[in-house]
Amino acid sequence: MFLTDADLQAIWLTIRLAGITTLILLVLGTPAAWWLARTRSRWKGPVGAVVALPLVLPPSVLGFYLLLAMGPNGLVGQLTQALGLGTLPFTFWGLVVASVFYSFPFMVQPLQNAFEAIGDRPLEVAATLRASPIDTFFTVVLPLARPGFLSAGILTFAHTVGEFGVVLMIGGNIPGVTRVASVQIYDHVEALEYLDAHRLAGVMLVFSFVVLLGLYTWQPQQKKEA
Amino acid sequence: MKRLIPCLLLSLFAAGVHADEVAVAVAANFTGPMQVIAPIFERETGHKLNLAFGATGKFYAQISNGAPFEILVAADDETPARLVKENQGIAGSAYTYAIGKLVLWSADSKLVDGKGEVLKKGGFKHLAIANPKTAPYGAAALQTMARLGVSDTLKPLFVQGENIAQTQQFVVSGAAELGFIAYSQVIKNGQIGSGSGWLVPASFHDPIRQDVVLLAKGKDKPGAVALMTFLKGDKAKTVIKSFGYDLP
Structure with a gap:
């Protein structure tokens, strides 16, 4: 076999992590992006800046404070323990929570751009036709913003696949639980298993290229339809 | 302000280069003692140490690919031996500086x-x-x-x-x-x-022999050679011992 079982396990884990993170962020990011796109509040600037923070902050900073917050002495850790969930570091769901923070701007910003591009006009027309705001959102905004959702989803997924520093900080490198592909490659390199590292890295490279190729070739066609 | 920006930009590229600086890769477990030894060494010899701390395996990969380290203070004896075998470490320079607990x-x-x-x-x-x-x-x-x-x-x-x-x-x-x-x-x-x-009693596992090795890039550097000698000396030994290591 081209890849070892451990490598395949790491790849599957990575896909699961990125997939779940993307789904959660679709749910959380859509209202956030909608608010940012439509609001005239003076909080728009500060909130937008907070949303963009993970773009700038080193993953080590994010990982370190997530570890402290989710550990048994942290606020989040005490909450999850009180709920009987245990603590999140070194668990798959801990990685999901971290990835949701880490990839948040990659979901929100393309969506926000897509919502802003729609402008007021279609919404006003829908309102004159007596569509309720919720009705408008699902029947007018969502179809118009489809390319935005596509690129936001792909970017979020791809960015989570590429995550490394945060996972290293809070993952604990457990096979099948937190040892994602990027960490597995790092392990191979450190153990001087360069051939294994090359193989897995090659798979990641092809995967990333295909994802981005899809993103950049699909995008214009979608826009024409819209 | 207009003058400040070009100055700042220039300073980005003007990283300090100094003849007596020794680039040392240090195994993470030896961080504490090395931070005590470094100022003593710098005071006594006038050379300056640039210390990088991390995993020995990672340093091996970096050194094999041209990292500018002159000395590797490793967490094992295999990595220095391997570097010597691959002509990246100086033959005969490696010795055990501490046995880990x-x-x-x-x-x-x-x-x-x-x-x-x-x-x-x-x-x-x-x-x-x-x-x-x-x-x-x-x-x-x-x-x-x-x-x-x-x-x-x-x-x-x-x-x-x-x-x-x-x-x-x-x-x-x-x-x-x-x-x-x-x-x-x-x-x-x-x-x-x-x-x-x-x-843990030492008999419960193979001895953790930690070796230091002079690397090819440090071969003719007085500062690097001085540190290789210094780590064997009494002053370094006292520090190493105070951190709970056994001496060879």
Whole structure:
């Protein structure tokens, strides 16, 4: 076999992590992006800046404070323990929570751009036709913003696949639980298993290229339809 | 302001280059002693040390690919030997500067007893170890647990640090209740400084022989050669011993 079982396990884990993170962020990011796109509040600037923070902050900073917050002495850790969930570091769901923070701007910003591009006009027309705001959102905004959702989803997924520093900080490198592909490659390199590292890295490279190729070739066609 | 910006931009490229600077890669477990030894060395010889701390395996990869390190203070004896074999380390320069001691440690002052019985009793969810594939202290931890016959029961509880420093950080933060780390990381005034710990008897695992090696890039550098001598000297030995290492 081209890849070892451990490598395949790491790849599957990575896909699961990125997939779940993307789904959660679709749910959380859509209202956030909608608010940012439509609001005239003076909080728009500060909130937008907070949303963009993970773009700038080193993953080590994010990982370190997530570890402290989710550990048994942290606020989040005490909450999850009180709920009987245990603590999140070194668990798959801990990685999901971290990835949701880490990839948040990659979901929100393309969506926000897509919502802003729609402008007021279609919404006003829908309102004159007596569509309720919720009705408008699902029947007018969502179809118009489809390319935005596509690129936001792909970017979020791809960015989570590429995550490394945060996972290293809070993952604990457990096979099948937190040892994602990027960490597995790092392990191979450190153990001087360069051939294994090359193989897995090659798979990641092809995967990333295909994802981005899809993103950049699909995008214009979608826009024409819209 | 208009003048300030070009100055700032220029300063980005003007990284300090100085003839007497020695670039040293240091295994994470030796961070504490090296930080004590460095100023003594700098004061006595006038050379300056640029220290990088991390996992020995990572340093190997970096050195093999042209990293500008002049000395590797390793956590094992295999990596220096391999570097010498591949002509990246100077033949005959490697020697053992310290023999590491393993400790089972917890930030909780009551968790770990003086005999390591807690490993059999359980009552914890995570046991941190350094990656045994790459870190000698991780490998020694596995040998210790095998000897105690607890490997199979404890294996599901393992969380792995990338190096021994990250392993300690997992335990310090409380995210893992206890872990196998280097005695040098928790020693204070000749004993375990805080929390609770069990100093693993040396007979429970292969000796953790830590070697230092002069690298090809440091061959004719007076500063690098001076440090190779200094680490064997009495002043360095006193510091190394005070951090709980055995001397060869």
